Amino acid sequence: MEERFCQSCGMPMGDTDELYGTEADGSKSTDYCSYCYADGAFTSECTMDEMIEGCIPPMLESNPELKEEDARSMMQQWFPVLKRWKNN
Numbered sequence: 001m002e003e004r005f006c007q008s009c010g011m012p013m014g015d016t017d018e019l020y021g022t023e024a025d026g027s028k029s030t031d032y033c034s035y036c037y038a039d040g041a042f043t044s045e046c047t048m049d050e051m052i053e054g055c056i057p058p059m060l061e062s063n064p065e066l067k068e069e070d071a072r073s074m075m076q077q078w079f080p081v082l083k084r085w086k087n088n
Contacts, residue, residue, distance in 0.1 A: 006033035007083035008042065009055050010075065031083055048085045052076060 004013040011033050013019045020028040024040030036043055046054070052075045059071045079085050 004030065005082075006036055007031045008036035008085075009033060009051060010078050010082060011035070011055075036084075042084075048079050051085075052079060 005011065006013055006019075011019070013033055017028045017030075019033045019035075020030060021032040021034045021037030022039055023029055029037050031037075032042075052072060055075060056068060056071050059075075060066055060068060063071070
């Protein structure tokens with residue numbers, strides 16, 4: 001099975017649907033994580049740059065060897081291909 005990534009924040013969503021967000025009808029969203037998407041809507045309205053800045057602290061926490069500027073640069077390259085940001 002291919003690894004799924006949230007199409008908003010880029011977080012790996014794991015092998016189960018535990019981290020999946022929910023659609024308005026209560027079904028699981030396979031595109032977005034529960035932090036970004038609940039009840040069929042995004043949990044926050046933000047720009048891609050604001051999302052990147054919000055994702056830097058947890059990314060650094062889970063990758064202590066990573067430098068902040070490297071994390072930012074990686075996300076600036078990765079996020080534009082994610083579904084939420086593709087047409088922005």
